[in-house]
Amino acid sequence: MRRSGAGFRARSSQSLVVVEMRVVVDLSRCEGYAQCAFLAPDAFRMHGEEALMYDSNPDDAQRDRILRAAAACPVQAILVDRLEGRDAPTEASPS
Amino acid sequence: MTSAENLQAFRRDGRIVVVGASLAGLRAAETLREEGFTGSLTMIGDELGEPYDRPPLSKQVLTGWVPAGNTKLPRRREIDAEWLLGVPADGLDLAANHVHLADGREVPFDRVLISTGVRARPWFVESEAALDGVFVVRTREHAEGLQRALAAGPSRVLVIGAGFTGSEIASICRERDIPVTVAELAPAPLVGALGAMIGEVAADLQRAHGVDLRCGVKVTQLEGDAQGRLRRAHFEDGTTIDADVAVVALGGIRNTDWLRSSGLAAGVWGIACDTGCRALDLNGLVTDDIFVAGDVARCPNPIYEYRLISLEHWANAVEQAGVAAHNMVSAQADRWPHLTIPLFWSIQFGVNIKSVGVPTFADEVVVTQGSVPDHRFVAAYGYRGRVTAAVSFNNAKWLDHYRRLIETAAPFPPPCPAPDQPADMKPVPVDFPGPVLLAQGATVVVTGHDPSERRVTAVRQHR
Ligand SMILES: Cc1cc2nc3c(=O)[nH]c(=O)nc-3n(C[C@H](O)[C@H](O)[C@H](O)COP(=O)(O)OP(=O)(O)OC[C@H]3O[C@@H](n4cnc5c(N)ncnc54)[C@H](O)[C@@H]3O)c2cc1C
Numbered sequence: 001m002r003r004s005g006a007g008f009r010a011r012s013s014q015s016l017v018v019v020e021m022r023v024v025v026d027l028s029r030c031e032g033y034a035q036c037a038f039l040a041p042d043a044f045r046m047h048g049e050e051a052l053m054y055d056s057n058p059d060d061a062q063r064d065r066i067l068r069a070a071a072a073c074p075v076q077a078i079l080v081d082r083l084e085g086r087d088a089p090t091e092a093s094p095s
Numbered sequence: 096m097t098s099a100e101n102l103q104a105f106r107r108d109g110r111i112v113v114v115g116a117s118l119a120g121l122r123a124a125e126t127l128r129e130e131g132f133t134g135s136l137t138m139i140g141d142e143l144g145e146p147y148d149r150p151p152l153s154k155q156v157l158t159g160w161v162p163a164g165n166t167k168l169p170r171r172r173e174i175d176a177e178w179l180l181g182v183p184a185d186g187l188d189l190a191a192n193h194v195h196l197a198d199g200r201e202v203p204f205d206r207v208l209i210s211t212g213v214r215a216r217p218w219f220v221e222s223e224a225a226l227d228g229v230f231v232v233r234t235r236e237h238a239e240g241l242q243r244a245l246a247a248g249p250s251r252v253l254v255i256g257a258g259f260t261g262s263e264i265a266s267i268c269r270e271r272d273i274p275v276t277v278a279e280l281a282p283a284p285l286v287g288a289l290g291a292m293i294g295e296v297a298a299d300l301q302r303a304h305g306v307d308l309r310c311g312v313k314v315t316q317l318e319g320d321a322q323g324r325l326r327r328a329h330f331e332d333g334t335t336i337d338a339d340v341a342v343v344a345l346g347g348i349r350n351t352d353w354l355r356s357s358g359l360a361a362g363v364w365g366i367a368c369d370t371g372c373r374a375l376d377l378n379g380l381v382t383d384d385i386f387v388a389g390d391v392a393r394c395p396n397p398i399y400e401y402r403l404i405s406l407e408h409w410a411n412a413v414e415q416a417g418v419a420a421h422n423m424v425s426a427q428a429d430r431w432p433h434l435t436i437p438l439f440w441s442i443q444f445g446v447n448i449k450s451v452g453v454p455t456f457a458d459e460v461v462v463t464q465g466s467v468p469d470h471r472f473v474a475a476y477g478y479r480g481r482v483t484a485a486v487s488f489n490n491a492k493w494l495d496h497y498r499r500l501i502e503t504a505a506p507f508p509p510p511c512p513a514p515d516q517p518a519d520m521k522p523v524p525v526d527f528p529g530p531v532l533l534a535q536g537a538t539v540v541v542t543g544h545d546p547s548e549r550r551v552t553a554v555r556q557h558r
Contacts, residue, residue: 020165021169022168022169022170024168024169027150027409027440027442028408028410028439028440028449029410030491031491031492032447032489032491032492045160047445047447048442048446048447048489049445049447050447050489050490050491051442051445051446052442052447053155053442054155055155055160055161055165056148056151056165056166056167056168057161057165057166057167079169079171080169081169081170082170082171082172
């Protein structure tokens with residue numbers, strides 16, 4: 001898994017470079033096995049016995065753990081950003 | 096687009112416009128590229144910024160864990176689109192084949208996908224809705240405002256409407272140790288979606304977590320102070336309650352107003368389409384180049400007697416977007432029907448509630464496994480002797496089993512598939528609230544079964 005360019009880079013007008021991941025869990029598939037909460041506890045947390053809450057845009061420093069969690073999910077419900085260079089939307093100027 | 100050559104030319108350099116740049120719009124765009132569409136792709140959306148995920152807005156965002164701006168959706172691939180954001184589309188011209196934007200621009204297309212979703216139904220008195228402390232939750236800005244209000248430690252939150260969103264917000268309030276009152280017109284929470292039996296379970300769950308749950312009541316007025324801050328709410332029976340935050344959770348309004356003079360079958364019920372996601376025109380005829388997906392679509396489902404069904408479900412938006420996009424770039428013979436069985440989840444009071452099928456399409460319900468008092472069970476719904484839906488409380492692993500029962504029209508009541516058979520497995524009437532309670536957003540209701548009893552009754556837009 002290449003790391004470069006995987007996170008989101010803020011527009012060039014800002015000097016700050018925010019590097020974050022994008023994660024979504026298809027909770028209609030999730031059956032609460034909690035593998036993700038075990039492998040990446042900062043990003044995935046169980047709410048009660050079975051319900052999952054998660055950080056959709058976690059810090060890129062957690063990438064390896066999150067990718068491991070996604071790979072370990074028994075129902076493959078975790079989708080992680082596949083973009084290298086994002087085509088960020090150019091905002092229309094409401095004139 | 097009749098001949099194979101035409102289709103090839105369209106796939107190579109046709110123009111596709113997507114109106115509504117959220118979950119359904121984004122997933123459709125990705126599928127279009129995956130399927131080899133190399134023409135121009137334009138994403139029109141009235142919200143600024145990148146497409147984001149909404150379910151976290153009433154869950155991990157309101158707990159204060161995930162910032163409202165941090166639910167941006169992951170991308171499955173590059174979509175190489177032109178994004179026209181921050182301006183709504185306000186018209187669709189089917190003769191000229193262009194989308195009209197509110198700033199006067201016209202965007203031409205060969206095919207268009209409409210995925211404009213739903214907006215929150217606002218409180219019915221505008222001046223009261225504008226009070227400081229009154230919220231709805233549909234966008235990340237809404238969620239950000241409400242999370243800030245919750246963080247400020249309000250003395251009491253009033254949640255108006257105990258559907259899924261309202262119940263989730265009440266759950267978060269209790270988790271944050273904020274006193275919360277839930278006001279619901281129906282006899283129990285979630286009854287409109289899941290019926291009276293599950294409604295009772297949901298009511299117990301709320302009360303056990305310290306929610307001041309008031310059912311069969313109607314909030315009639317929100318009162319502010321001289322500074323325009325919410326102070327109290329008035330009920331129809333003359334009582335009042337002091338609260339500094341009110342969350343109006345009365346469901347959604349489909350974003351179809353912009354299609355009013357388009358000639359499409361679009362209205363408060365959504366945009367009617369066929370299972371191939373092609374929009375119907377006012378005459379109910381299928382159009383060739385207009386497709387629909389997500390919360391705004393109203394699609395027939397053969398399992399449910401071909402009735403047109405609108406779903407505000409995340410998984411439906413994703414799947415329907417995939418089917419719509421595939422069909423937009425495929426020849427008639429290669430098209431797919433959108434035939435999935437609806438799936439929904441909600442997280443509240445530490446319980447994972449999931450449903451499969453259409454629970455409102457039922458006359459009976461029965462607990463088939465587990466224990467209701469333990470809040471770990473599955474209930475199956477039946478219509479005229481066949482399984483049409485199931486709901487699980489902390490028992491999601493079994494839903495796929497029930498999905499297959501629905502798909503195969505298995506007899507109702509189904510046997511318990513596991514060792515945890517409940518003591519009492521007697522089906523009871525499903526008991527959905529009467530038409531008046533289901534009338535939110537509808538303009539008429541039809542009652543009566545026999546032709547001689549059939550009547551149309553007008554209903555008010557707001558309750
Ligand atoms: C708080 C909340 C919690 C939820 N929780 C769950 C859950 O637990 N489980 C579940 O299954 N589902 C849940 N949902 C539902 C799920 O989020 C929706 O099904 C999903 O967002 C539908 O996606 P969509 O793209 O069809 O519509 P939307 O996400 O509504 O997107 C439509 C987009 O079109 C834009 N638009 C509208 N009109 C115009 C116009 N004229 N011109 C340009 N753009 C326009 C809108 O601003 C919006 O950006 C929840 C929704 C909310 C709001």
